[in-house]
Each structure stands twice: as C-alpha cells, then as structure tokens.
Amino acid sequence: MSGEFTEIRGTAHDPQEWHELLAGVEPPFHRIEAARDGSGFSGRLHRILLDQVAANVIEIEASEHIVSRTAEHVKAPAAPYYVVHFQLRGSSLFRQHGLASALRAGDFVVTSGADPYSWEFRGDFSTFSMRFPQSFVDLPEAALRTVLGRPVPAVSRFGSRLSPFVAAVTTDDSLLWGPLGARVARNLIDLFATALCEAVSESPLPRSVLSFMKITDYIGRRLQEPGLDTASIARAHHLSSRHLQAVFAEQGTTVTGWIRERRLTGCRRDLADPALRDLPIGDIAARWGYRDQAYFSRLFRRSFGETPREWRATALRSVSRRD
Structure with missing residues (x-):
C-alpha cells in the first residue's frame, strides 16, 4: 500500500x-x-x-x-x-x-x-x-x-x-x-x-533459535548477492536444504520469504531517500540483489500496491513538502 x-x-x-x-x-x-x-x-x-x-x-x-x-x-x-x-x-x-x-x-x-x-x-x-x-x-x-x-x-x-x-x-x-x-x-x-x-x-535461548539467528545474520550481510538462495545458504552452513527450510519453518517463515522481505524493505527505503534521488531504479534494485529490473518492479508492486517509480515519486514529493 x-x-x-x-x-x-x-x-x-x-x-x-x-x-x-x-x-x-x-x-x-x-x-x-x-x-x-x-x-x-x-x-x-x-x-x-x-x-x-x-x-x-x-x-x-x-x-x-x-x-x-x-x-x-x-x-x-x-x-x-x-x-x-x-x-x-x-x-x-x-x-x-x-x-x-x-x-x-x-x-x-x-x-x-x-x-x-x-x-x-x-x-x-x-x-x-x-x-x-x-x-x-x-x-x-x-x-x-x-x-x-x-x-x-x-x-x-x-x-x-x-x-x-x-x-x-x-x-x-x-x-x-x-x-x-x-x-x-x-x-x-x-x-x-x-x-x-x-x-x-543475556537470555537463554533454544538451540534452534540460536541457529536461526546465526543464519539470518549471514543472510543480512549478503543481501546484495544475486545468487543468495536456499542452496547456497545451506552449503555455507553445512546443512541440507530440507534442514535449512525446517529451521525457518520453526520460526514461522521461509528462507525465500525472509530474503525477499528484507530486500524489498531496503529498496523501498532507498527509493524514498532524497540523497539517492539521482540513482536509477535499476541500480537501487541491483544494490539489493535484483539484477532483473522488470522482475523487481513486478515483485515490488505485488508487495506494496504500486510500482517502484510511483512509490519514489510519492515519497520524494512528501520530502519536498517537509523541506
């Protein structure tokens, strides 16, 4: 929205x-x-x-x-x-x-x-x-x-x-x-x-939660990599893809969903940033691991109800009013 x-x-x-x-x-x-x-x-x-x-x-x-x-x-x-x-x-x-x-x-x-x-x-x-x-x-x-x-x-x-x-x-x-x-x-x-x-x-946590935190920290530091996916993450942690998916399912999410949500949030934030107003939308998408701009635009619209271009225009107009 x-x-x-x-x-x-x-x-x-x-x-x-x-x-x-x-x-x-x-x-x-x-x-x-x-x-x-x-x-x-x-x-x-x-x-x-x-x-x-x-x-x-x-x-x-x-x-x-x-x-x-x-x-x-x-x-x-x-x-x-x-x-x-x-x-x-x-x-x-x-x-x-x-x-x-x-x-x-x-x-x-x-x-x-x-x-x-x-x-x-x-x-x-x-x-x-x-x-x-x-x-x-x-x-x-x-x-x-x-x-x-x-x-x-x-x-x-x-x-x-x-x-x-x-x-x-x-x-x-x-x-x-x-x-x-x-x-x-x-x-x-x-x-x-x-x-x-x-x-x-400082709080005792179950091993499954600690494992999830370790893996999501790894993901967070690699969101800009286009090849980041379930298979590559599983290999990096010496797990099977099935086991990795089970770790995320226990926390009520999925590997792909976790990655997608954080990439799109980062893109949305950068598109609204007046300091990045001159950076092309495709470059912002690439900064967050999306090399295919058409695919990124469809995904963004499906998630937020408007295209990246529309969202950027709305956000930057608001910045101009507050300036």
Missing part, C-alpha cells in the same frame, strides 16, 4: 476528548481510566507518520491513572509490528504477560501489536513511542519474546546512548519532519534494535 507522510497535533482536556483525538489512531494508547481522585486531565499528542513508521510524543498531566490496551483493542494487523514505549518524564508501572516492570525516565519497553498491556502512572508524564514493522528488526520473534514487555534501563550500555538521541528527536521537530526524517527514524529504530539484541543475548 502507499506510504503515509502525515503530521498530527492535538490536545485534550479530559479522557473523553483524548479518546476522540485518538479515534482511528493505532497504538500506543487506547483507553485511559479516569483519575482515581477525580482531579483534572490534560493531554497533548504530536504524531508523525513516515511511511511504515509512526512516531508519537505524548504528554499527560493528571493524577494517578491507568492506560491500557486490552484484548478488545487487539486486531490482526495487515503486517505484524512492534511498538517501542520510551519514558521521557515521570515514572510508571508497565504490566504485560503477568510481569510488572517499573519504568523511570530514560527506560523503555518493546511490545508486539498483538499483545494487550496495562500501564499505570502516578502523576504527570511524557512518553515517546515508535511503531514499525517487525521486519525492520533482524531478530526472530521467538528471541524477542524473551524481552518483550521487559524494561531496558537507561543505565544499560545502549540505553545510556539512546536517551540523548531520543531527547533530541522529541524536542526538535525538524529531525523527524525534515527532509531526512525517514532516515532519522530508521537510525533510531536500529539503535532500539541494538539495545534489544543486547538484552536478548
């Missing part, structure tokens, strides 16, 4: 107005229970949609209250996604999968779009969140399941490096809404993913 490049701003003075402000909006917030002591409520939303990424800055002034995403809010998305919740100000208690985690300024958690949660705040707060496709993170869902809903503290090795970047993004609108906004968003997602990789590495 076509990408969206949109900016939304709004304020609300009670929970009902907040619901109306978020009508039709994806996570992070779906329901806010009334403040327990009956005191006032004030909320501000700044939302930026950058193609497949949604970035939100939310500020709430209220007494003790609960934000929740319940089972009734969970719907099967067109594509699976993750949401990063970053606590900018205040403190909270995040509950998911029976685990209660305290969050302080600079901490963050990652959730799946398919999972309900409850988030309790004890006073004024502000948060930053990003929603993005699961394919943006080259970790199997089975590995990430071990850290979803668990806090990554600001004092962790990568958490301490994330905080200044997130602070800059949330205080300077031009970073995300400027001509390089999509690239800034992707860099930020990569930093979140790196912090998650560190957290995953």
Whole structure:
C-alpha cells in the first residue's frame, strides 16, 4: 500500500476528548481510566507518520491513572509490528504477560501489536513511542519474546546512548519532519534494535533459535548477492536444504520469504531517500540483489500496491513538502 507522510497535533482536556483525538489512531494508547481522585486531565499528542513508521510524543498531566490496551483493542494487523514505549518524564508501572516492570525516565519497553498491556502512572508524564514493522528488526520473534514487555534501563550500555538521541528527536521537530526524517527514524529504530539484541543475548535461548539467528545474520550481510538462495545458504552452513527450510519453518517463515522481505524493505527505503534521488531504479534494485529490473518492479508492486517509480515519486514529493 502507499506510504503515509502525515503530521498530527492535538490536545485534550479530559479522557473523553483524548479518546476522540485518538479515534482511528493505532497504538500506543487506547483507553485511559479516569483519575482515581477525580482531579483534572490534560493531554497533548504530536504524531508523525513516515511511511511504515509512526512516531508519537505524548504528554499527560493528571493524577494517578491507568492506560491500557486490552484484548478488545487487539486486531490482526495487515503486517505484524512492534511498538517501542520510551519514558521521557515521570515514572510508571508497565504490566504485560503477568510481569510488572517499573519504568523511570530514560527506560523503555518493546511490545508486539498483538499483545494487550496495562500501564499505570502516578502523576504527570511524557512518553515517546515508535511503531514499525517487525521486519525492520533482524531478530526472530521467538528471541524477542524473551524481552518483550521487559524494561531496558537507561543505565544499560545502549540505553545510556539512546536517551540523548531520543531527547533530541522529541524536542526538535525538524529531525523527524525534515527532509531526512525517514532516515532519522530508521537510525533510531536500529539503535532500539541494538539495545534489544543486547538484552536478548543475556537470555537463554533454544538451540534452534540460536541457529536461526546465526543464519539470518549471514543472510543480512549478503543481501546484495544475486545468487543468495536456499542452496547456497545451506552449503555455507553445512546443512541440507530440507534442514535449512525446517529451521525457518520453526520460526514461522521461509528462507525465500525472509530474503525477499528484507530486500524489498531496503529498496523501498532507498527509493524514498532524497540523497539517492539521482540513482536509477535499476541500480537501487541491483544494490539489493535484483539484477532483473522488470522482475523487481513486478515483485515490488505485488508487495506494496504500486510500482517502484510511483512509490519514489510519492515519497520524494512528501520530502519536498517537509523541506
């Protein structure tokens, strides 16, 4: 489908107005229970949609209250996604999968779009969140399941490096809404993913998941090679093609599907990059392992509902409006 490049701003003075402000909006917030002591409520939303990424800055002034995403809010998305919740100000208690985690300024958690949660705040707060496709993170869902809903503290090795970047993004609108906004968003997602990789590495994982991670790391470093296929990957890992396919099937995907999704995501990102506007589409396709431009164009259209040329024109027009 076509990408969206949109900016939304709004304020609300009670929970009902907040619901109306978020009508039709994806996570992070779906329901806010009334403040327990009956005191006032004030909320501000700044939302930026950058193609497949949604970035939100939310500020709430209220007494003790609960934000929740319940089972009734969970719907099967067109594509699976993750949401990063970053606590900018205040403190909270995040509950998911029976685990209660305290969050302080600079901490963050990652959730799946398919999972309900409850988030309790004890006073004024502000948060930053990003929603993005699961394919943006080259970790199997089975590995990430071990850290979803668990806090990554600001004092962790990568958490301490994330905080200044997130602070800059949330205080300077031009970073995300400027001509390089999509690239800034992707860099930020990569930093979140790196912090998650560190957290995953500290969790015990089944041998099958470790094998899958090793193989997908190998694939990720060779996506530009046209000859990358099931047979060559199996040979490099001293496996039969059948065994290799079974490793991927256990993670709910296929070898060819994994390669295709990441190649197309890379092509889509490069086509939208103003720094590459003069690079021919065929050259961008070749950078990601597609030597046959006609085949690439058909595959791109089947995946995204428009041709590479159409997508590039849409994305670059949006950049011109934001410049």
